[in-house]
Structure formats: structure tokens, C-alpha cells
Amino acid sequence: MVKIAPSILSANFANLLDDIKAVEKAGVDLLHIDVMDGHFVPNITIGPLVLESIKGKTNLPFDVHLMINNPDMYISRFAEAGADIITVHVETCPHLHRTIQNIKSHGIKAAVSLNPATPLCLIEEVLHELDMVLIMSVNPGFGGQKFIENSLKKIENLKEMIDNQKLDIDIEVDGGIKIDNVDKVVKAGANVIVAGSAIFNSDNIFEAVKMFRKKIDKALVK
Numbered sequence: 264m265v266k267i268a269p270s271i272l273s274a275n276f277a278n279l280l281d282d283i284k285a286v287e288k289a290g291v292d293l294l295h296i297d298v299m300d301g302h303f304v305p306n307i308t309i310g311p312l313v314l315e316s317i318k319g320k321t322n323l324p325f326d327v328h329l330m331i332n333n334p335d336m337y338i339s340r341f342a343e344a345g346a347d348i349i350t351v352h353v354e355t356c357p358h359l360h361r362t363i364q365n366i367k368s369h370g371i372k373a374a375v376s377l378n379p380a381t382p383l384c385l386i387e388e389v390l391h392e393l394d395m396v397l398i399m400s401v402n403p404g405f406g407g408q409k410f411i412e413n414s415l416k417k418i419e420n421l422k423e424m425i426d427n428q429k430l431d432i433d434i435e436v437d438g439g440i441k442i443d444n445v446d447k448v449v450k451a452g453a454n455v456i457v458a459g460s461a462i463f464n465s466d467n468i469f470e471a472v473k474m475f476r477k478k479i480d481k482a483l484v485k
């Protein structure tokens with residue numbers, strides 16, 4: 264099954280809960296929460312206080328994408344604030360194995376993300392420890408950027424690595440995914456689709472999610 268994870272980075276922060284309720288009603292699977300620190304990426308966004316304020320008001324699992332330096336310092340804060348999955352960037356983790364254990368020690372899922380220029384070989388030795396790998400298909404920092412086509416090959420290669428080792432790991436893809444390119448991403452092997460602007464900036468959130476689901480289902484049967 265392919266999961267849809269709307270990124271609230273493109274939501275209306277003045278009416279955040281309304282937007283969350285809208286995607287939940289439309290049948291999405293996860294809520295993708297982009298945390299940026301103004302250091303690892305040139306933008307500042309959401310902290311644990313925001314998670315705490317929406318916790319208990321939605322049944323959607325929190326898929327927390329940490330784009331911050333020194334993530335170990337904040338993993339427990341985000342876990343306590345309601346994260347169900349925490350993703351760290353390999354580029355920010357000199358002791359990646361330890362960081363993964365840190366996330367798992369909170370009883371939640373651990374994932375690692377790679378920037379477009381970061382090779383897959385950097386996660387080879389920890390792959391079996393992971394619940395999910397997040398392939399960035401834009402350079403992290405902002406919503407609404409253009410999908411980097413080379414990501415498709417990277418998804419295929421990651422899928423091959425996972426299948427060769429007979430592992431059960433989700434492949435999430437994040438950045439520039441729209442209704443007209445989601446089929447390529449799914450066919451390449453991704454099973455968790457992040458979409459921010461394509462969902463929240465659409466005229467009708469419910470219809471946008473429905474279209475995504477339709478395109479995904481079609482890509483799966485072909």
C-alpha cells in the first residue's frame with residue numbers, strides 16, 4: 264500500500280487545525296511535519312510546541328522530518344511532543360548508528376533522509392536498522408520547488424538494495440511531487456509520498472488527495 268503524507272509546511276498556519284482536519288477527512292495516511300532550524304537549511308519552521316498543540320486533535324500519525332543540525336539534542340523533545348516517526352538527515356549525523364538507536368529508544372520509528380547530492384552508500388551499514396528511508400527530491404528548505412529527475416534512479420537503486428537484503432523498509436520521497444509526476448515516483452519504488460504545495464495550495468484539498476490516490480492506484484496496477 265502506498266501512503267500519502269501531506270506536508271503541513273504549505274498549510275495555512277493561521278488555520279492549521281482546519282487544514283489538518285481537511286487532509287484527514289480526505290483519507291491521507293500520515294502528517295508530514297517539516298522542522299527547520301535556519302542552520303542546516305535556510306529556513307525556520309516548526310518546533311515541538313506546535314506538535315504538542317495539535318496532538319490529540321487528529322488521529323494522523325506524525326511523520327517528523329528533522330532538517331536541523333545536532334538532531335540528537337531534540338529527539339526526545341519531539342518524541343514526547345507526539346512524533347510517531349522521526350527522520351534525521353545523514354548529513355547532520357556523524358554518529359548515525361547512535362542517533363538511530365536514540366530515536367528507537369523512544370519506542371517510535373526511525374528514518375534517515377538523504378539530500379539530492381548525497382549518495383546511498385552512506386546508509387548501507389545501517390539500512391537494516393531503519394524503518395524508512397527518505398529520499399529528498401528537492402534541496403531541503405522550502406515547499407513548492409521543482410522535482411529533481413535524478414531522484415527516480417536513486418529510488419530504484421534504494422529499492423534494489425532493500426529487496427536484495429530482504430528488508431521491510433518504507434521508501435518515502437519528498438519534494439516537488441505533483442499529481443502529474445506521482446506515478447513515476449511510485450513506479451520507481453516509493454511507497455510513502457510527501458506532497459505539500461500540491462495538496463494545500465490546491466483549490467480543493469479533498470479533490471487533490473482523491474486525484475493523488477487515483478494516480479497512485481493506476482501506477483500500481485500498470
Ligand SMILES: O=C(CO)[C@@H](O)[C@H](O)COP(=O)(O)O
Binds near residue numbers: 273405408457458
Ligand atoms: O521537506 C520539505 C522541504 O524541505 C518538504 O516536505 C516540502 O514541504 C515539500 O513541499 P512540496 O515540494 O511538496 O511543495
Ligand SMILES: [Fe+2]
Binds near residue numbers: 270295296328437457
Ligand atoms: Fe519534508
